[in-house]
Amino acid sequence: MLQTSIESHQSFLFSLRSAMEFLLLIFLFLLAPLLLPASCQTVNGSIGETLLWPCMHKLTKKFVREQTYIYWQGMDGSSNPTVAHVYVKGEEEFLYQSSSFQNRTAIFFSQLEDGNFSLLIKNLMLDHDRTFIEVAFISDDSKENICQKTLHVAAVFQEPNIELSQASATCSTAGGYPEPEVMWLSTDNQGNEAILEPLEVKIDNNTRNGTFSVFSKANISGLKTVTCRICNPTSGECQTTTKDVSPAGTLFTGGIAVIVIVAFIVGIISIALCVICQLNGRRTSTG
Ligand SMILES: *[C@@H]1O[C@H](CO)[C@@H](O)[C@H](O)[C@H]1NC(C)=O
Ligand SMILES: *[C@@H]1O[C@H](CO)[C@@H](O)[C@H](O)[C@H]1NC(C)=O
Numbered sequence: 043m044l045q046t047s048i049e050s051h052q053s054f055l056f057s058l059r060s061a062m063e064f065l066l067l068i069f070l071f072l073l074a075p076l077l078l079p080a081s082c083q084t085v086n087g088s089i090g091e092t093l094l095w096p097c098m099h100k101l102t103k104k105f106v107r108e109q110t111y112i113y114w115q116g117m118d119g120s121s122n123p124t125v126a127h128v129y130v131k132g133e134e135e136f137l138y139q140s141s142s143f144q145n146r147t148a149i150f151f152s153q154l155e156d157g158n159f160s161l162l163i164k165n166l167m168l169d170h171d172r173t174f175i176e177v178a179f180i181s182d183d184s185k186e187n188i189c190q191k192t193l194h195v196a197a198v199f200q201e202p203n204i205e206l207s208q209a210s211a212t213c214s215t216a217g218g219y220p221e222p223e224v225m226w227l228s229t230d231n232q233g234n235e236a237i238l239e240p241l242e243v244k245i246d247n248n249t250r251n252g253t254f255s256v257f258s259k260a261n262i263s264g265l266k267t268v269t270c271r272i273c274n275p276t277s278g279e280c281q282t283t284t285k286d287v288s289p290a291g292t293l294f295t296g297g298i299a300v301i302v303i304v305a306f307i308v309g310i311i312s313i314a315l316c317v318i319c320q321l322n323g324r325r326t327s328t329g
């Protein structure tokens with residue numbers, strides 16, 4: 043009797059423990075997205091912009107200018123070593139700077155001792171995309187790597203253009219960077235909104251300057267309006283174009299075109315008739 047009671051007590055404790063472990067696991071799982079960005083941070087900007095690559099760090103030891111080397115360095119998008127800026131014993135040193143950062147960087151010289159290691163990058167280029175930068179802080183007797191952050195550069199897409207044909211619509215845009223997300227939305231005649239699965243999505247980066255072009259096609263039969271949405275993952279901006287595709291709408295614009303053409307032809311004919319009448323009148327009066 044006592045034995046079974048102890049056993050059940052133990053099994054109760056055991057299940058309590060596994061339940062706690064399970065809860066802890068769920069807790070960590072929920073927490074993970076919050077912890078993740080801290081370890082792989084991104085700094086995003088747009089082409090042509092001046093971007094602040096922020097870095098604050100409390101130094102453990104006194105900052106002694108004459109003994110300090112600071113390198114803002116890392117790897118470019120193709121994993122080649124890159125040097126963005128160099129500070130050596132109280133002076134900036136441009137000899138080892140990578141060409142993609144020449145004449146484009148600035149540091150906050152007088153604030154280094156306060157722990158402001160931010161880097162200003164002027165006139166961002168697409169070449170700067172996916173550049174990993176960290177600060178190597180080296181003094182006579184120690185070395186620290188701080189502020190690991192990856193730079194991302196966006197270029198804005200042109201406003202998407204929708205063209206209609208028989209039963210489909212095409213959406214196209216170009217000049218943006220990086221590869222965008224393409225999405226179609228629709229409304230039917232009852233006003234219901236829905237996501238429209240495209241028949242085709244083609245994204246090319248063959249343009250000379252490395253930007254992307256987008257071409258997509260969707261089935262529009264039975265719909266009232268379609269919207270083509272192009273979203274830039276780096277800038278977070280979306281561009282949309284909406285077009286009325288309902289047969290009633292096209293019939294209406296078609297109707298207007300027919301009326302205009304008929305009016306035009308009637309006008310021409312009446313002018314011609316007038317001219318002929320006048321010529322005839324003159325001929326009869328002179329003859
Ligand atoms: C560093 O100094 C610059 C210039 O004063 C300032 O704009 C920036 O906000 C400071 N702090 C950080 C974290 O960049
Ligand atoms: C940076 O500026 C100097 C002086 O104006 C110039 O000689 C050099 O070619 C420039 N470098 C780049 C990569 O533009």
Ligand SMILES: *[C@@H]1O[C@H](CO)[C@@H](O)[C@H](O)[C@H]1NC(C)=O
Nearest residue numbers: 089197216217249250251253
């Ligand atoms: C790249 O080229 C396309 C067309 O060829 C143009 O529309 C776009 O503005 C250019 N973008 C950049 C960043 O040079």
Ligand SMILES: *[C@@H]1O[C@H](CO)[C@@H](O)[C@H](O)[C@H]1NC(C)=O
Nearest residue numbers: 220221246247248249252254
């Ligand atoms: C752009 O296209 C080339 C091939 O034309 C490819 O090697 C490269 O990876 C593409 N770049 C991106 C960012 O997709």
Ligand SMILES: *[C@@H]1O[C@H](CO)[C@@H](O)[C@H](O)[C@H]1NC(C)=O
Nearest residue numbers: 209210241260261262263264
């Ligand atoms: C377009 O949609 C209509 C109605 O949903 C369907 O009957 C037709 O087969 C579709 N056409 C294509 C090319 O998928």
Ligand SMILES: *[C@@H]1O[C@H](CO)[C@@H](O)[C@H](O)[C@H]1NC(C)=O
Nearest residue numbers: 084085086194275276277278
């Ligand atoms: C910055 O750009 C990267 C790459 O496109 C993207 O994954 C990230 O979500 C962007 N960050 C922000 C804050 O928009």
